[in-house]
Amino acid sequence: MSVLDRTKRDERTASEYDERIGPGVIAGYGAVAAGALLLLLFAVLLVAWVTDPRSGGQWMAVLGLSGDVWSLAHGGRLHAPVVGSVVFAPLLVTFAAIALARTAARPVLATGSRRGLWLTTAAFVGGYAVAGVAISALGYLAPATPSLVWVIPGALVVPVLGFVWAVARDTHDGPLRAELSAQYDRIPPVVRKAVRPGLEGLAALTGLGALIVLIAVLTHLSRIGAVGATLDMGLVGLAMLWGGQLAALPNVLAWATTWASGGGLQIGPVDLGIGQVSPGTLPAFPALGAIPEAGPLSPLMLLAPAAVVAIGAAIGWRVTSRTSVLSSVTSKLTQAAVASGIASVTVVLVALVGRAGLGDGAMAYVGPTPLACLLLIVEVMGAALLTTALVHWLRSSH
Template sequence: MSVLDRTGRDERAAGEYDERISPGVVAGYGAVAAGAVVLVLFAVLLVGWVTDPRSGGSWMSVLGLSGDVWALAHGGRVHAPVVGSITFAPLLATFAAIVLARTAARPVLATGTRRGLWPTTGAFAGGYAVAGVAISALGYLGPATPSPVYVIPGALLVPLIGFVWAIARDKDDDSPLRAEMIAQYDRVPPMVRKAVRPGLEGLAALTGLGALIVLIAVLTHLARIGAVSGTLDMGLVGAVMLWGGQLTALPNGVAWATTWASGGGLQIGPVDLGIGQVTPGTLPAFPALGGIPEAGPLSSLMLIAPVAVVAIGAAIGWRVVSRTSLLSSVTNKLTQAAVASAIASVTMVVLALVGRAGLGDNAMAYVGPTPLSCLLLIVEVMGAALLTTTLVHWLRSSH
C-alpha cells in the first residue's frame, strides 16, 4: 500500500468518525453528566438511609430526595409539606456538578469533532438540561413537590461552564474546539484580556477575606455551635449527614461574609446582621447559625472589614498599573482597572445571590446579602481600584 493510499484511508476513517459524533451523541454525554450527579447524591443519601435505624420510608423516597437535592444544587426550588417553598443552592454541590460536567465533556473533545464550538456546546448543555428536568421530577417520589421549570437556567449554566472549562484545559493543541475558542478569545480587546488575571487575583483575595470572617465567627462561637448541635438527637449517621450538608454550604457562607464585609449587612431571616449591630430574632436550631453574634452592638473592630474590602480594590488597581507599560495612557489603565475590579466584585455578588436561601413565606423567607451590601461591595472595590490606578499613574508619570 502506498503512502497516498494509506493517507486517503486515514482521512476517510477520520471523516466517518467525525460523522458518527452527532449532536445526539454529544447531548447524550451531557445527559450522562447530569445522571452522574444524581447517582452520587443517591449513593450518599442511600448509605445514610440504610445505616440509620430511625430512617423511615422506602428507597424510592431516597431517590425522590436525591432529585430534590439535585434541583436545589442547580438553583431550583421544592415545596415541602408544612415548611413551604425551599430555595437553597449549596455551592459546593454545584461546583461538584460542574466538575462532573467537565469530566463528561472530555470524551467529546477526544473525538475530534468539527461541528463547531457553539453547536457542540449547545448540544451538550441541552442534553444536560433535558435530563436535569427529568431528574428533578424524581422529587415527586418523595414528600416534597419539585418545580422543574426553575431548574432550567442552572441546568444550562452548569454544563456550559463545565464544557468551556474542559476545552480551556484541553492539552491537545490540534483540538478544533480549543482552536476555535482561542480564536474567539483573541478577538477580545487586549486591554480587557490583560485585566483578567488581576481580576481573578482580586476575586481570590475577596474569597480569602470571606473565609477568614467565617473562620473567626466559628472559632469565637464554638461553644454555642456545639450546644445547638447537642440539642439535635440525630445519631452518628445523622450527625455526619448534617455536618456534610453544612460543608456543602461553606462557599455560600464565604460569599455572604464577603458581601457583609462591605458594610451593608446580611439578612438572616428575622435577624439583620449589620457591620455594627445585630438585631434580635428567633432562628431555627441549626448548628451553623450558632456562629451569628449575639443581638446587640458589635465591636468597633468590625469596621476593619470594609477597610479590607477597599484595600483589596486598591491592590487590584496597583496590580493593573504594575503590569502595564509606563507609556500606556491613563484611559487604558483605567479601563483595565474597571474590568478587573468588576470581575472580582460582580462575580462575588453573583455567587452570594445564587447561594441565597429561603424557607417558606415566614421569618426565614430570605437568607443572604442585602441589596445595599451588594452595591457597596461593587462600589468599594471598583472605586478603590480606579482611584489607586489614577494615583499610581500620576506618581509614576511625574518622576
C-alpha cells in the same frame, strides 16, 4: 501510497469519526454528566437511609430526595408540606456538578471531532438539560416536590461552564480548543489583560470572607456545639447535617464577603449589620450559632470595609504594575474597571445565587442585602480606579 492518497484517507477517517460522534452521542455524554451527580447523591443518601435505624419509608423516597438535592444544586425550588417554598443552593454540590460535566466532556474532545464549537456545546448542554429536568422530576417521589421551571437555567449554565472548562484545559489541542482560543483572541487586549488581576482580586475577596467566617466560628465554638448537642439525630443524621453545612460553605463565604462591605446581611428575622446585630429568634441550626448575640459588635468589625477597599486598591496596583509606564491612563482605567468588576461582581453573583429561604415567614430570606451588594461593587471598583489613576500620575510625574 502517495501523500495525496494518504491525505484523502485521513480526511475520510476524520469524516467517519464525526459521523460516529454525532450530536446525539454528544448529548448522551451530557446526560451522563447529569446522571453521575444523581448517582453520587443517591449513594450517599441511600447509605444514610440504610444505616439509620430510625429511617422510614421506601427506598424510592431516597431516590426522590436525591432528585430534590440535584434540583436545589442547580438553582431549583421545592415546595414542602407545611413549610412551603424551600430555596437553597448548596454551591459545593453545584461546583461538583460542574466538575462532573467537565469530566464527561473529555471523551468528546478526545475524539478530535471537527464539528463546530457552538454545535458541540449546544448538543452537550441540551443532553444535560433534558436529563436534568427528568432527574428533577424524580423529586415528586419525595414529600417535597420540585418546581421544574426553576431548574432549567441552572441545568443550562452548569454544563456550559463544565464544557468550556474542559475545552480550555484540553491537553490534545484539538479543533474545539483552537476555535475557543480564536474566540478568546477576539476580545480586546485591554480586557484580556485584566483577567488575571481580576481573578487575583477574587481570590483575595474570598480569602477575606473565609477569614471572617473562621473568626466567627472560633469565637462561638461553644454555642455551635451546644446547638448541635440539642439535636437528637443519631450519628448518621449528624453526619448528614454537617455535610449539608459543608456543602453551603461557598454560600457562607460569599455572604461574609458582601457583609464586609458594610451593607449587612439578612438572616431571616435577624439583621447582621457591620456595627450591631438586631434581636430575633433563629432555628436550632448549628451553623447559625456562629452569629453574634444581639447588640453592638466589636469596633474592630468596622475595619472590614477598609479591607475591602484595600483589596480594590491592590487590584488597581496590580493593573498598573502589569502595564507599561507609557500606556495611556484610559487603557489602565479600563483594565482596572474590568478587573475589579470580575472580582466584585462574581462575589455578588455567587452570594445572590446562593441565597436561601424557607416558606413565607421569618426565614423567608437569608442572604446579602441589596445595599451590601452595591457597596461591595462600588468600594472595590472605586478603590481600583482611584489607585490606578494615582499610580499613573505618580509614575508620569517622574
